Amino acid sequence: MKNKAGRYSIYIRPILIFLDLLIVNLLVLLCMRSAMSNFGYHTILSVFWLVISYYSGYYEVYRFTKGIEIFGKLLKQFFFISLITFAYVGYKYKYVTTDEVGYYIFCSFSLVGLVKFSIFILLKKYRLLYGGNYRNVIIIGHGKSVDELKDFFTNNPDYGYNLCYIFDLKENKKTELINSNQYVIENRIDEIYASINTLSNKEINDLIFFADNNLKTVKFLPDNKNTFLRNLAVEYYDYIPIISLRTIPLDKEVNKRLKRFFDVLFSLSIIIFILSWLTPIIALLIKMESKGPVFFKQKRNGLNYEEFYCYKFRSMYLNPIADLEQVQKNDPRITRIGKLIRKTSIDELPQFFNVLIGDMSVVGPRPHMVSHTEMYAKSVDKFMVRHFIKPGITGLAQTNGFRGEVETEKDIINRVKYDIFYLENWSLLLDIKIIFATVINAIKGEKKAY
Structure with missing residues (x-):
């Protein structure tokens, strides 16, 4: 049988569900009028909490789940709970005020979130300090992806993976595969990670057969062509499965509208509260130093490769190669005020009009x-x-050190990788995270901000 030592999720999730239900039900009595604390509402609240959490994957939090993903699940859960609470109050208890309901939602959100994050962090500390709640793993195969996974397991003990052995299959492949199966059984291995590029189709099928019949988890590392790095999506044409190689969240109309709403709201805030008074100051400083317009516009390629004019505060002397040559370090074309506004990214602010x-x-x-x-x-x-x-x-690539001048081929390749990851994994929370990272980088100053 599969070893369950160190796997406590079977206990953690029921405990979390119990604590969450206890909190949201108890706070009804503490934060709202006693009339709300009745059997009918508590039943509706508890049932909907469980149903929503099931369909939203609220309790699907794993050792590799990121904090921002947990926060996103929390927001989604309480968005629906808020709707249900307001609907129930509006239907049955019209004398309960909006402030009371809002206070209840705020307290519930804060306390449930505190419990959820506390357990998540405590488990990480437990794995790190005491070596508990771990999973024994092996890796089968060789190559770059294997080396990267090995480094990940070694350098991140708080995730709770204990790398026991690597079967690189470089010598006697058939014998090593047989040995790996024996090793898994004898050493109570929980998970098997295999490089898909190292194995043939038959060997992959044999490995899956072995894992299934021994109740082991098997996961595959992508091949050299990065096919499996994509967000593969399966659609059905009648009963025929069709695999799409890429899913783009912003193709969905609801996500598109949500992002556009956020863009308009955020850009209006910057234009009204910052650009309204900053523009005259920057314009005066630009005009005092050099001749030419305050704003610089340049053709760029946007959505669907369509061209548009991108606006900036002018940071260079007028020159005939502005649209041809990228700015370099100590570029003589940059003015003194230009150096300042480029260093702080103030020159980019007019692009909020583009937004x-x-x-x-x-x-x-x-x-x-x-x-x-x-x-x-x-x-x-x-x-x-x-x-x-x-x-x-701004973008994910820029907050990860790939902004400004493209000095080597590696710069543009990594920029594209981050951009593709962003478009395949977009969320509003990711946008907010990138905005905060951009502001922090601007305050600290960046190496390539010139």
Whole structure:
């Protein structure tokens, strides 16, 4: 049988469910009028809590789940609970005020969130300090992905993975596979990770058969072509399964509208509260130092490769190669005020007008000059994928050190990788996280902000 030592989720989830139900029901009595604390409402609240959590995956939190994902699940859960509570109050207890319901939702959200994050963090500390709640794992195969996974297991003990052995299959492949099966059984291994590029189709099927029949979990590392790095989606045409190689959350109308609403709201806030008074000051400083317009506009490629004018505060002397050559370190074309506003990214602020009119988004892949886009489209694999969504003022690549001048081929390749990850994994919470990271980087100053 499968070893369950160190796997406590069978106890943790029921305990969490009990604590959550206890909190949301007890706070009804403490935060709202006693009339609300009746059998009918407590039953409705408890049933809906369980149903919503089941369909939203609220309790599907694993050792590799990120904190921001947990926060997203928390927001989703309480969004629906808020709707149910307001609907029930409006239908049956019209004298209960909105403030009372809001206070109840706030207290419930805060306390349930505190419990959820506390247990998540305590489990990480428990694994790190005492070596408990761990899973014994092995890796089968060799290659870059195997080396990266080995480093991940070694460098992140708080995730609770104990790497016991690596069967690299470099010598006698058949014998090593047989030995790996014996090792799994004799050493009570929980999970098997296999490089799909190292195994044949038959060997993959044999491994799956072995894992299924011995109640072991088997997971595969992607091949060299990165096919399995994609968000594969299965659709059915009648009864025929069709695999799509890429899912884009922003293709869904509800996500598209949510992002657009956020963009308009955020850009209006920046324009009204910052640009309204900052623009005259920056304009005066630009005009005092050099001749030319306050704003600089440049053609860029946006959604579906369509061209649009991207606006900035002018940071350079007028020159004939502004649309051809990217700015370099100690570029003589940059003015003194230009150095300051580029260093702090103030020169990018007029792009909030681009966001407001719909050419850009607050967060997304950074648009390149048209001449550079044409060049990269020919030389960089998957570069054009970036144009499936609107370009952004800031992006995931920029917050991970790939902003500004493209000095090496590695810079543009990594930029594209981050951009593709973003468009395949978009969420509003990810946008907010990127915005905060951008602000922090601007305050600290970045190496390539010139």
